[in-house]
Structure formats: C-alpha cells, structure tokens
Amino acid sequence: MRVLLLGSGGREHALAWKLAQSPALDALIALPGNPGIAEYARCVPSIPLTDHDAIVTLCGAERIDLVVVGPEAPLVDGIADRLVAEGIPVFGPGRVAAQLEGSKLFTKELCRQHDIPTAAFGRFADAEAARAFVRRQGAPIVLKADGLMAGKGVVVAMTLDEALAAVDEVFAMGEIGTEILIEEFLEGEEVSFFCLVDGETVLPFGSAQDHKRAFDGDEGPNTGGMGAYSPAPVFTPELERRALSEIIKPTARALADAASPYRGVLFAGLMITAEGPKLIEYNVRFGDPECQVLMTRLDGDLLELLHATAAGRLDGHAVRMRPEAAITVVMATRGYPGDYGKGSQIRGIAEAETVEGVHVFHAGTKLDGEKLLANGGRVLNVTAQAPNVEEARSRAYAAVDRIDWPEGFCRRDIAWRALAR
Structure with a gap:
C-alpha cells in the first residue's frame, strides 16, 4: 500500500514510525515531513497543505492508496472531501464533521x-x-473563542476581572472573535480519550493525560502540550463504558444521521466529574503529544486500522494496547510559548535513544547540512515505554539528560498525577 502522510510535527513522526512497521506498507510519502519523518518516508516539502489541487495531483502521480491527515487545519478546510471526490481514501473526517473541532459552538449545539x-x-x-x-x-x-486556535483561545478565569478581560480579548480577535462561548467551570480531572470511528463502528484507541502549562507544578502559560502519559489511571473501564455510550457513540450517530459520517480518529477531551464524564471539547485528529504515547503502546498494525477506518470497514477489527505505560516529555525552545529563537543546534539524540524503551520524535527541527537545528517552539518529544509509569518516566528523563541542547527546556514533573495515585 502506498501512503501519503500530511503534516510535519511530532504527532506525524510518531505516525510515520508506526506506519513503517506495517508489512502492508510499500511506500510512505510525507508532506512536508521533517528530519525525523525522513527516516521512514520520502518528504515533499515543496507543496503547502493548503494547496488541495497540488495534493490531488501528487496522489495521482504517486498512485496513493491512502492519505493520512495529521493536523486539524486541512480537515477543517475540506481536504478529505476533495480527496474522496477524486476516489482517494482518506483517514480523517470531511469538512462538516471536522466542525467538531473547527467550531466550538457547533459541538456545543450538537451536545x-x-x-x-x-x-x-x-x-x-x-x-x-x-x-x-x-x-x-x-x-x-x-x-x-470559536474557531481553530491552535490550542489557544481558551481562558479559565478564576476571578471576575480575568473573565471580563477575556471577553475583550476574544472580541478583539477579528473574524475568529465574532462569537464567544462561555461555560460553567467543571471540577474534576481531565482525560484525553481516543476512538476510531468509521461512521458506524466505534473502536476505543486508548486514554492519555497531557500537561498544558509550561512549567513544573502546572505553573505558567498554556501551551500546545508539554508532555503526556498513557494510560490514564483515573479512566477506569466503567468510565470508558460511560464515555462511549453517553458521549462518543451519540456523537457518531448524530453525524451519520445528518449525512456527514465521521471517519477518522475522534479525540474527546473529558472532565471526570462527580457525576461522571463530561465533554470539554472534541478534536478531529490524534493529540500532540498524546499520539506519541499511543503509538508507543499500540500492539498491532496501524496501517490496517487506518485503512479500515477510511474504507468504512472497522467492524471486526480490534485495537490492542500493550499493558505497559508510556510517557513523552516535550523539549521546547526557551521562551516558548512566548517569543523564542530558532536555529540553535541539537546534539545527542542518538545517545538518548540508547536508553532502553526510548524513542525521540522530532516536533520542530530542520537540517543544516549535518547539523540538526531547532525550528519551532516545541522541538523534541522524548518518549519512553516501561512496565509502569514510574519506570517510564525515569527512562524518559535519563534520555533527556543525554541530549545536548542548552537552548532547550522541559518540565520535570510529567506524569505527576499518575505517580500521586
């Protein structure tokens, strides 16, 4: 099978790493890819993800059998509809179903x-x-704020003054700030829950918990995610059953009944409250950095699952997760999520990967000759697997300490909730 993977971050590196393990894979092409993805795929950096015509042309020229869409923006922009219209199977929902992430108001009204x-x-x-x-x-x-905000645009205001200031900030965002959603504050513990959905069939794909704040102790500004671990101990089998029956399956049924069946991975951000799981938000792609720990734990052929999802043939398939724990630590450029520089050199990744159970995924890197340089805010995902979360964390930080990158930083308390249990 010939596969085109869209995206360039740590999530896509993890997907490429797992796809490359499939015996059914004949060729993997990544657009635009990154230096880590290039180990498994031929990268095509010359075509922007917004150029749907060029992507369709590339699929024809490369005889692509399946397109796997990593980030959300192309899905909200309708890339899946365009490809399906050309007879090209796609792992990722169409434009209407992608509004689950593209419009928070769409999701709330559906709920x-x-x-x-x-x-x-x-x-x-x-x-x-x-x-x-x-x-x-x-x-x-x-x-x-309504619309895609790249992990931002959400304010948890603890005081009235903060809340009033947030209203002004949202309405100052131009087109994105034409409407605001104001919600009650939910008490509880957050969980990321992933399911494959082919329109009718729903297969659970594991749970994780991420860490949004930039610094230890959940201090500092919100980020796109500074680390994650899987599975989430708080997410018991009974809570998973309730989430499926009360949240995920009714959503899939509603979209199918509206002639907009969902095909892809559905990522539910849940709050585990005293009354049970409640939906915080939906995302229409694998989380980043949650994808990295899920791919590490997946026991089986990812390509087979993604192709079955795209083809509407998930029934009869099963997702098998290894019982071991996985953790990923994000190494970011100093200054992130604020202003940060680019171009600092990174050394020691090969040495880091000599730690048992460790793989380092590239999230924001580029090559300058033989030199590996930081090219973003979140730059590396140091990911480790072990029999338990404590050992996985120990391996991940042992690997972090072997990476020579003075301009980088990371949190040192990833998985503290799991260890506190």
Missing part, C-alpha cells in the same frame, strides 16, 4: 440537541451581553 453531557454554556455575539452574563455567573468561569 445540546442530543443530550450529550457537557458543561452548561451560553453563546454571545455581543461583547456587552457576554460581560453581563459573566457578571451574573461569577467566577471561576471558562471563556472560549
């Missing part, structure tokens, strides 16, 4: 219509009405 448990909410197109609502509800309270 309201189908009694899917989520935080109570209000939606406002007028700043003064939003401010009045915030004053009535008080704090803590959650405010979200």
Whole structure:
C-alpha cells in the first residue's frame, strides 16, 4: 500500500514510525515531513497543505492508496472531501464533521440537541451581553473563542476581572472573535480519550493525560502540550463504558444521521466529574503529544486500522494496547510559548535513544547540512515505554539528560498525577 502522510510535527513522526512497521506498507510519502519523518518516508516539502489541487495531483502521480491527515487545519478546510471526490481514501473526517473541532459552538449545539453531557454554556455575539452574563455567573468561569486556535483561545478565569478581560480579548480577535462561548467551570480531572470511528463502528484507541502549562507544578502559560502519559489511571473501564455510550457513540450517530459520517480518529477531551464524564471539547485528529504515547503502546498494525477506518470497514477489527505505560516529555525552545529563537543546534539524540524503551520524535527541527537545528517552539518529544509509569518516566528523563541542547527546556514533573495515585 502506498501512503501519503500530511503534516510535519511530532504527532506525524510518531505516525510515520508506526506506519513503517506495517508489512502492508510499500511506500510512505510525507508532506512536508521533517528530519525525523525522513527516516521512514520520502518528504515533499515543496507543496503547502493548503494547496488541495497540488495534493490531488501528487496522489495521482504517486498512485496513493491512502492519505493520512495529521493536523486539524486541512480537515477543517475540506481536504478529505476533495480527496474522496477524486476516489482517494482518506483517514480523517470531511469538512462538516471536522466542525467538531473547527467550531466550538457547533459541538456545543450538537451536545445540546442530543443530550450529550457537557458543561452548561451560553453563546454571545455581543461583547456587552457576554460581560453581563459573566457578571451574573461569577467566577471561576471558562471563556472560549470559536474557531481553530491552535490550542489557544481558551481562558479559565478564576476571578471576575480575568473573565471580563477575556471577553475583550476574544472580541478583539477579528473574524475568529465574532462569537464567544462561555461555560460553567467543571471540577474534576481531565482525560484525553481516543476512538476510531468509521461512521458506524466505534473502536476505543486508548486514554492519555497531557500537561498544558509550561512549567513544573502546572505553573505558567498554556501551551500546545508539554508532555503526556498513557494510560490514564483515573479512566477506569466503567468510565470508558460511560464515555462511549453517553458521549462518543451519540456523537457518531448524530453525524451519520445528518449525512456527514465521521471517519477518522475522534479525540474527546473529558472532565471526570462527580457525576461522571463530561465533554470539554472534541478534536478531529490524534493529540500532540498524546499520539506519541499511543503509538508507543499500540500492539498491532496501524496501517490496517487506518485503512479500515477510511474504507468504512472497522467492524471486526480490534485495537490492542500493550499493558505497559508510556510517557513523552516535550523539549521546547526557551521562551516558548512566548517569543523564542530558532536555529540553535541539537546534539545527542542518538545517545538518548540508547536508553532502553526510548524513542525521540522530532516536533520542530530542520537540517543544516549535518547539523540538526531547532525550528519551532516545541522541538523534541522524548518518549519512553516501561512496565509502569514510574519506570517510564525515569527512562524518559535519563534520555533527556543525554541530549545536548542548552537552548532547550522541559518540565520535570510529567506524569505527576499518575505517580500521586
């Protein structure tokens, strides 16, 4: 099978690494790829992900049998619809179903219509009405801009002043800030839950917990994610059963009934409350860095599962996860998520990977001749597997300490919730 993988981050490196293990894979092409992905794929950096015509042409020239879409933006932009119209199977939902991530208001209205448990909410197109609502509800309270925000655009305001300031910030965002979603603050522990969905069949694909704050102790600004581990101990079999029956399956059924069947991975951000799991948000792709720990734990042929999902033939397949724990530690450029420099040299990855159970995924790197350089905010994902989370964490940080990159930093407390249990 000839596969085209869209994307260039750590998530896509992890997908390439796992896809390359499939005996059914004949060729893997990545667009645009990165230096880590290039170990397993031929990278095509010259075509932007926004150029759907060029992607279709590339698929024809390369006789592509399956397109795997890594990031969310091309899905929200309708790349899956375009490819399917050309007869090219795609792992990833069409434009309408991708609104689960593309529009927070779309998701909340779907939850309201189908009694899917989520935080109570209000939606406002007028700043003064939003401010009045915030004053009535008080704090803590959650405010979200509609649209794709690359992991940002969400404010958990612990005081009334923070909430009112957030309203002003959202409405200053131009087109993205035309509406604001204001939600009740949910108490509990967050879990990332992943499922493969082919329109009708839903297969659980494991759980994880990530760490959004930049610094130890969950301090500092929100980021795209500074680390993750899998499985999430808080997510018991009973909670998984409830999440499937009360949240995931009703969502898949609603989209299928609306003639917009979901085909891809559905990533549910859940809050485990005293009443049970409630939906915080949906994402329409594997999480980053959660994908890295899921791929490390997956026991089986990823390509077979993704192709079956794209073809609508998941029924009869099974997702098998190894019982071991996996953890990934994000190494980022100093200054991230604020201003940061690019071009600092990274050494020692090969030595880091001599630690048992460790693989280093590239999230934001580039080559300058033989030199590996940092080329982003989140740059490396140091990922380790072990019989338990404590040993996995020990391996991951042992590998981190072998990487020579003075301009980088990481959190030193990834998986603290799991260890606290």
